[in-house]
Amino acid sequence: MNHDFHMEEKVLPPSSLEGRVKETMHNAFWDHLEEQLLATPPDFSCALELLKEIKEILLSLLLPRQNRLRSEIEEGLDMNLLKQEAEHGALDVPHLSKYILNMMTLLCAPVRDEAVQKLENITAPVRLLRGIFQVLGLMKMDMVNYTIQSLQPQLQEHSIQYERAKFQELLNKQPSLLDHTTKWLTRAAADLSTPPPSCPDTPDSSSVVCPSPSEAANSPEPLSPKMVLSQGFLNLLLWDPEDEEFPETLLMDRAQLQELEAQLHQLTILASVLLVASSFSGSVLFGSPQFVDKLKRITKALMEEFKSRPEEEAVLTVSEQVSQEIHRSLENMGLAALSSDNTASLIGELQNITRKENCVHSVIAQALETELGSL
Numbered sequence: 001m002n003h004d005f006h007m008e009e010k011v012l013p014p015s016s017l018e019g020r021v022k023e024t025m026h027n028a029f030w031d032h033l034e035e036q037l038l039a040t041p042p043d044f045s046c047a048l049e050l051l052k053e054i055k056e057i058l059l060s061l062l063l064p065r066q067n068r069l070r071s072e073i074e075e076g077l078d079m080n081l082l083k084q085e086a087e088h089g090a091l092d093v094p095h096l097s098k099y100i101l102n103m104m105t106l107l108c109a110p111v112r113d114e115a116v117q118k119l120e121n122i123t124a125p126v127r128l129l130r131g132i133f134q135v136l137g138l139m140k141m142d143m144v145n146y147t148i149q150s151l152q153p154q155l156q157e158h159s160i161q162y163e164r165a166k167f168q169e170l171l172n173k174q175p176s177l178l179d180h181t182t183k184w185l186t187r188a189a190a191d192l193s194t195p196p197p198s199c200p201d202t203p204d205s206s207s208v209v210c211p212s213p214s215e216a217a218n219s220p221e222p223l224s225p226k227m228v229l230s231q232g233f234l235n236l237l238l239w240d241p242e243d244e245e246f247p248e249t250l251l252m253d254r255a256q257l258q259e260l261e262a263q264l265h266q267l268t269i270l271a272s273v274l275l276v277a278s279s280f281s282g283s284v285l286f287g288s289p290q291f292v293d294k295l296k297r298i299t300k301a302l303m304e305e306f307k308s309r310p311e312e313e314a315v316l317t318v319s320e321q322v323s324q325e326i327h328r329s330l331e332n333m334g335l336a337a338l339s340s341d342n343t344a345s346l347i348g349e350l351q352n353i354t355r356k357e358n359c360v361h362s363v364i365a366q367a368l369e370t371e372l373g374s375l
Contacts, residue, residue, distance in 0.1 A: 009138060026130075034126040037093070044086035047093060050129055052079055054100055057136045061107045061143050073103060093125045100132060108135075109142045167249065181247040188232035192223055234369055237261045264368065266303050269315075271364045272353045273299050273322060280346045281326045284335060291329050298325060311354055319350030 012019035033050075036043035055077040062070055076099050085091045104116050115135045122128040170177050232247075236257050239246070246254060277295060278286040285291055298321055305314040323338075323346050330337050338346065352358045356365070 009141060030126055030130050033129070037125060041089050042091075044091050047091065047129075048079070048082060048086055050133075051077060051082060051096060054132065054136065055079070057140060058100070058103055058107065061139060069103075069106065076103075093129075094123075097125065097128050097132065104132070104135065104139065108139050109146075112139060112142065163249075178248050180245045181249050183245060184232055184235070184247040185228055188235055189223055189228045191235065192227060192231050230373060234372055237264050237372075266300075266306070268361060268364050268368060269303060269354055270296065270299050271368070272358075272360045273318065273350060275360055275364065276346065276349050276353065277322055277326060280338065280342060281330070282335070285326070285329055285333060288329075288333075294329075295322065295325060298322065312351075315351055315354050319347045319353075322350060323347050 012022060014020070014023070033046045036046055055073060058073050058077075059070060062073075077096070082091060082096075101116060101119055104119075105113070108116055112135060115138065119128060119131045119135060122131055167178070236247075236250070237260055239257070239261065241258070250257065274292070274295065281291075299318060302314065302318045302321060305317065323343055326346070327337055327343070349360070353361055355361060
């Protein structure tokens with residue numbers, strides 16, 4: 001269940017066909033209303049329909065316990081009375097608009113106070129009614145979001161029961177339905193029972209100390225369902241996108257898990273870049289918080305290119321920019337610059353930083369997995 005789900009105002013680009021058509025139709029309607037109100041005698045037919053719709057919206061914004069306000073709105077916007085006033089040409093649109101604004105002030109969320117206050121400065125009846133409808137639309141959206149948020153605990157409880165019942169119903173008809181889920185959990189249990197692989201020796205890993213393969217996972221503690229499930233979710237963060245055997249019970253959450261996987265991948269690369277950079281730049285330079293923060297910002301900004309460019313090309317840009325920043329910072333602090341051999345070695349190590357078999361990448365990835373597993 002998406003706890004961040006909420007409704008948002010849909011803003012159409014003015015240059016889009018849908019946006020132009022919508023604006024044209026709205027302008028035509030409000031121009032027609034203005035013609036009716038300026039006619040002699042005034043025609044209040046459209047205005048009455050708008051007032052009726054405004055009344056319905058205001059009533060829909062009330063909570064069940066707000067009986068006094070409900071009675072006030074029913075009385076203040078009594079459609080039978082308003083029709084009689086319109087028939088006698090005595091319908092006071094400005095007075096009704098002011099009454100509506102007062103009600104909106106009482107019912108709106110604090111975030112809409114400014115919008116309602118701006119409406120109070122509008123004197124043209126048609127412009128005011130148009131603004132009222134725009135703000136009422138936002139208030140309806142606020143009420144929907146409030147309702148969604150308040151109902152989330154109940155929705156989550158019922159959604160779990162519903163999913164469980166549906167899966168059981170499908171399992172009764174098709175026993176092999178959850179084969180992928182079974183394989184996923186079996187693999188997680190096997191991973192917990194098997195020591196992690198040692199860090200591979202690579203030409204690019206000379207400056208980084210690899211962990212000892214003797215750090216095995218021979219824990220006397222028996223595997224619990226919680227441990228297996230936690231390991232299973234960790235495995236999902238490293239899932240091969242081309243692997244079609246995704247757990248059936250999590251198919252609806254796959255997009256969210258892939259987003260988390262992308263964030264973990266970027267965090268691994270960022271930490272790996274900083275680790276390699278620290279081994280070349282020295283403790284004096286890397287002891288500067290300003291330098292480290294700047295290096296983080298540069299790396300994070302360049303990693304955005306991973307979405308639009310091949311990773312090999314993007315990481316080349318990262319390695320060159322990081323090397324230049326280290327060189328520039330060493331120079332500014334009056335420290336000895338990197339030799340050409342060290343610069344070439346730094347760029348070479350950074351270019352391989354995204355490869356899973358890279359020692360630095362492996363160390364950081366294992367550290368992050370351990371940290372996540374302990375949560």
